[in-house]
Amino acid sequence: MSDITLSGTSADAKATGFRFNTRAAVTHAVLILGALLVLLPFYTMLSLSLKAPHEIMQQTGGFWGAQEPFRDDFCVKLGNAVEDCMVNPIIYNYTTAFEKAPLLRYLLNGLVVTVSIFVIQVIVALPCAYALAKLRFWGREAVFALVLFCLLIPVHAIALPLYIMLAKVGLTNSYAALIIPWTISVFGIFLMRQFFMTVPDDLVDAARMDGMSEYAIIWQVMLPTAIPALMAFGIFSVVAHWNDYFWPRIVITGNRDLFTPPLGLREFKGDADGDNFGPMMATACIIVTPLIVCFLLAQRRFIEGITLSGMK
């Protein structure tokens, strides 16, 4: 903790060279230990998704498992010959993940919901942010104050009244139910407003001189300047809603066709006995992978996006 600056930058770098190295070594040791703890569940998840049931139960087989074919009891129960029911663990786990539940459908639902939410959030928030930043009108301060107040409200906390409202209009168990509560992102409005404040007025005035309408200014002038901020916000939004479990759990009851990936996984857990640990972990891997891969490909943008709420 004490090593807050590079000790090597000081003038007497040579004199402290040895101390610096031991310090760096200790730092690395601590960080590596932490990294191992952080990675442990990912390792477990991946490893279990590769192994046969008996290897999982007896904790044998190392990371990969022996990958020897084993007997699929369910297949035997269906009346097939035992020789036809010998399966390879990896193939068994991953095919069962897709066959036992419509996992592909769940992934598609997740995609539809997250993308719709983001697009609607932008359509609603961008004009509002533009008006708050660049237009002068009566009541602007009041609207902005309202935005600041609404930032206080976590949508999850008001799930109950929202659920009642949706139930009253008969919208539970629908895509609309998954999307509607998230259509307004006061955080998005606040963020884009702050961003638009930094855009010079001259740019807007020049566009007006050219005879552009206010709509055209938003989508053709302001939107392109805001792409970096929008991408960060998009990552923030997509990650939150792809991983969200609480809200789908409340509004989607029973209708499997509308399950999002987290719900699908949870359902798997509900009826998983010992034999199904492998396929369940395979499902978990499949659900976690898209975001992790995107994150590894565009780390800087992701970290920017997720921590956006800290940049106020």
Next chain:
Amino acid sequence: MAQSRAYIWFIAPALILMFVILLIPILIAGGLSMTDYSLGNSGASFVGWENYERIFSRSQYEKMFGATFRYVFVVVPLTVGLGLGAALLIHSLGRFGDLYKTIYFLPVMAALIAMAIVWEFAFHPTIGIVNATLERGCGTILEHWNWYAQGCERTFPLWLNDRDYAIWTVSFIGVWQGFGFNMVLYLAGLASIPPSLYDAAEMDGATRGWDRFQLVTWPLLGPTTVFVVTISFIRSFQVFDMVEAFYPQGGGPSKSVYVMMFAIYEKGIQQNLMGIGAAITVIFLGFVMILTLIQRWLVERRTHYV
């Protein structure tokens, strides 16, 4: 002049949605918390403060507050402390810092429900890796530790199914998941400290790392810390995914993990007791809003000060 009317169309959708989705539900929650409403019933009768009285008198809700506060007061200090510690260590490294940053941030990205299921497996009393690892330590010097010796003699804790350990185990998973987020916020804060300040501090005689931390780093991280603490509070108050995944019924061994969001879900959705669910919602909103207002007040005071 063309803009004079346009703003209405820009503001209106957002304004309407803000009212319908955020503000009206709060009023509905406030109203319902005074009734015994159930979905499907045609009417409901006014019960006054009865729901609130029940929440503050029955042992079930005492357990709810107990579990929520235990979780929050373990997870917030640890995620903030570990986040700051990791950020300082990583910031002090030149080259490999980014690698650690990536690794520590992974749990933030991964769906908590998936990782919770994996942790549940890891904490499984007989086939889990945690107890298997602990058992390997039996017969070594670790047995001098009383707790450890007892574990070897009888069994190690059941963790998630053990009344005495469940809430702490869940908290551990919460810390595991959350500290990377705080680390990244602190790294951003550290990056914004001008290096010249460290030189100035050194000239003033702050040559030890700890002195420089006290003199420069910690005060300049003040605004970051205020924000990190608030957002950690709000995030940890909302813990739900794990609890529902581990204990779909009842909130854990003798209700020791019966956190508020789960209580709202159980009362309102599972048991259709909207009145009491709404009352918990109102109390919950109260906590969150007070915390955020304290944060804003601290930030404003600071900006005047600096």
